[in-house]
Amino acid sequence: MNEFEIIDQFLALKSKNRKDVLQGVGDDCALLKVPRGQRLAITMDTLISGVHFLEGCNAADIAHKAIAVNLSDLAAAGAEPAWITLSLSMPELDQHWLQDFHDGLKRMVEHFGIQIVGGDTCRGPLSITVQAHGFVPEQVFSRRNTAKAGELICVTGNLGDAALGLLVAQNKLECHSKESMDYLLKKFQTPYPQVAAGIALRSRATASIDISDGLLADLNHISQASDVGVLLRWEKVPMSEHARKITDKNLLMKSALTGGDDYELCFTVKEDELQATQQALETVGAQCIPIGRMFGKPGIRVLDHDEEIKISELGFQHFK
Amino acid sequence: MNEFEIIDQFLALKSKNRKDVLQGVGDDCALLKVPRGQRLAITMDTLISGVHFLEGCNAADIAHKAIAVNLSDLAAAGAEPAWITLSLSMPELDQHWLQDFHDGLKRMVEHFGIQIVGGDTCRGPLSITVQAHGFVPEQVFSRRNTAKAGELICVTGNLGDAALGLLVAQNKLECHSKESMDYLLKKFQTPYPQVAAGIALRSRATASIDISDGLLADLNHISQASDVGVLLRWEKVPMSEHARKITDKNLLMKSALTGGDDYELCFTVKEDELQATQQALETVGAQCIPIGRMFGKPGIRVLDHDEEIKISELGFQHFK
Numbered sequence: 001m002n003e004f005e006i007i008d009q010f011l012a013l014k015s016k017n018r019k020d021v022l023q024g025v026g027d028d029c030a031l032l033k034v035p036r037g038q039r040l041a042i043t044m045d046t047l048i049s050g051v052h053f054l055e056g057c058n059a060a061d062i063a064h065k066a067i068a069v070n071l072s073d074l075a076a077a078g079a080e081p082a083w084i085t086l087s088l089s090m091p092e093l094d095q096h097w098l099q100d101f102h103d104g105l106k107r108m109v110e111h112f113g114i115q116i117v118g119g120d121t122c123r124g125p126l127s128i129t130v131q132a133h134g135f136v137p138e139q140v141f142s143r144r145n146t147a148k149a150g151e152l153i154c155v156t157g158n159l160g161d162a163a164l165g166l167l168v169a170q171n172k173l174e175c176h177s178k179e180s181m182d183y184l185l186k187k188f189q190t191p192y193p194q195v196a197a198g199i200a201l202r203s204r205a206t207a208s209i210d211i212s213d214g215l216l217a218d219l220n221h222i223s224q225a226s227d228v229g230v231l232l233r234w235e236k237v238p239m240s241e242h243a244r245k246i247t248d249k250n251l252l253m254k255s256a257l258t259g260g261d262d263y264e265l266c267f268t269v270k271e272d273e274l275q276a277t278q279q280a281l282e283t284v285g286a287q288c289i290p291i292g293r294m295f296g297k298p299g300i301r302v303l304d305h306d307e308e309i310k311i312s313e314l315g316f317q318h319f320k
Numbered sequence: 321m322n323e324f325e326i327i328d329q330f331l332a333l334k335s336k337n338r339k340d341v342l343q344g345v346g347d348d349c350a351l352l353k354v355p356r357g358q359r360l361a362i363t364m365d366t367l368i369s370g371v372h373f374l375e376g377c378n379a380a381d382i383a384h385k386a387i388a389v390n391l392s393d394l395a396a397a398g399a400e401p402a403w404i405t406l407s408l409s410m411p412e413l414d415q416h417w418l419q420d421f422h423d424g425l426k427r428m429v430e431h432f433g434i435q436i437v438g439g440d441t442c443r444g445p446l447s448i449t450v451q452a453h454g455f456v457p458e459q460v461f462s463r464r465n466t467a468k469a470g471e472l473i474c475v476t477g478n479l480g481d482a483a484l485g486l487l488v489a490q491n492k493l494e495c496h497s498k499e500s501m502d503y504l505l506k507k508f509q510t511p512y513p514q515v516a517a518g519i520a521l522r523s524r525a526t527a528s529i530d531i532s533d534g535l536l537a538d539l540n541h542i543s544q545a546s547d548v549g550v551l552l553r554w555e556k557v558p559m560s561e562h563a564r565k566i567t568d569k570n571l572l573m574k575s576a577l578t579g580g581d582d583y584e585l586c587f588t589v590k591e592d593e594l595q596a597t598q599q600a601l602e603t604v605g606a607q608c609i610p611i612g613r614m615f616g617k618p619g620i621r622v623l624d625h626d627e628e629i630k631i632s633e634l635g636f637q638h639f640k
Contacts, residue, residue: 022359022461023461023463026464026545027397027463027464027465028363028393028394028396028397028464028529028530029361029362029363029393029394029396029397029399029454030361030362030363031359031360031361031397031456031461032359032360032361032362033359033360034354034360036356039342039351039352039353040351040352040353040354040360041349041350041351041352042349042350042352042405042437042438042453043348043349043350043438044405044406044407044438044439044440044449044451045407045440046407046409046440046442046444046449048409048442048443048444048445050444051442051443051444052442073348073349074348074349076348076349077347077348077349077351079349085362085364085451086364087364087365087366087449089366089368089447117362118362118363118364119364120364120365120366120449122366122368122371122372123368123371124366124368124370124371124445124447125368125444125445125447127409127444127445127447129364129366129407129440129449131364131405131451133362134349136351141342141343141351143343143347144346144347144348145347208348209348210348225346
């Protein structure tokens, strides 16, 4: 089995052909048609074994996450996902592993109605680079640098589950019940990006970002780019019932504020748009929970019932 | 220095902003405008240390090659290059290395008038994934599956130099002169993709591919996809004067026929289009050298002055 057969059997997923794909996998280039009146939004993320997922991690979950983290960036830009390219490097040819990887890819591709249109496969340390391509109507684009003082900061759902799930996966956290362990693990291993919420926020959010590095780190990008400060209220930050059963408050705070990997959206809205935004997000099954306000000079402050919390670290960084 | 500062200082190359880039590096997504009447052509290739380039290889050359191999795929599709995304994983933060990498990127980006619009950086084994994006006018697209029996097979330039250059880099080949060594080494380390030739071939070539895995392996893709055989004439295959000074004929044949990494274009033309095609390619500084003909059933035959050569291997494969 050579690399072309691997691509054909496990990665191309040729079952469905989108109308905007004139040439998919199998030539030097894919040839694609961006619909009239739409802009192309693209994002690329690499997942490396031992860095972004644990060694020995289920291949279907790796495939799921590689797609999810990229679609999450599209969601932050309010883009509708369309095409995927994928480069897979792996140390050896393991058909069972590839079949699992294929199954994980297939589930995500079918769930989001997207198509794999190209990529690469080679021998090397296990890593996956995915680029996601989506469409945004002309004039509409959620950015990071457009938040203004006085606007509310909201998130689409619970934070901290993924960071707690990582601890469960590493056998560093025991929960009250197996149900909670499974729930947190699943949130870490197979997050679902907030694609529909991103599209619903198109003309409502004044700025948005997806929470991948941690709430504070990602909010800091909005703060710096928009040149306005962030004032968060810890008691408003939503957490799942499974997370809330954990009694170590420091661990909860660390997980929800700096944990990352939750792939919820964080965005700003004008106060008088809050109700309409909540209704719009409810329609697509997402929440709209205000957790703070843009205020003052760039930087981040967190209050816990009016008492200021000292922040030592914002979130995950690859090189420090 | 964190990953955002690395991207900002060494990878974003923010100097020039193309008009079709509405948002480049620095947000969740890049936002891009494909010109009206154009299709988007995309291709993704990964280069891994020890597989695609030698360990300890100059960082500027790695950057050069990562861009070159992708632009070569665009050239095969007749696409005009526009945007680049790049994911760099590296084991440690080495600012000298990054500065060299930056310089190599900058030269290619300026040479081809393209822009880096996004990507990723993380800690991991040294590897680079690049996606190149280009434009092809509606209706025009050079494919692999459109060659017909009787058409001529041509290449845009010399073959085998890169494979010989690899041997020089590995200290496995001594040449007559330092000039020849340097020439071959350079052809291996910093190939230039035939972008202008690819555009000139748009409505002339009936099928085309870039020579990355080796002439026979790549021609075999055209043969299989087009369902027609290949008959090559070894004595017509162009080689540089530096390569021709090597007296080992077997080595020359192996390098030119199966060596790969030359990044010339191989294409088919109707016989009565040959002269016009030669003129068109001459205008952009490329050659158009007929080396054989599409003929009979799928598969590859090579003649050396009417004597058939036995072929044991077509070219490089990652997994066998």
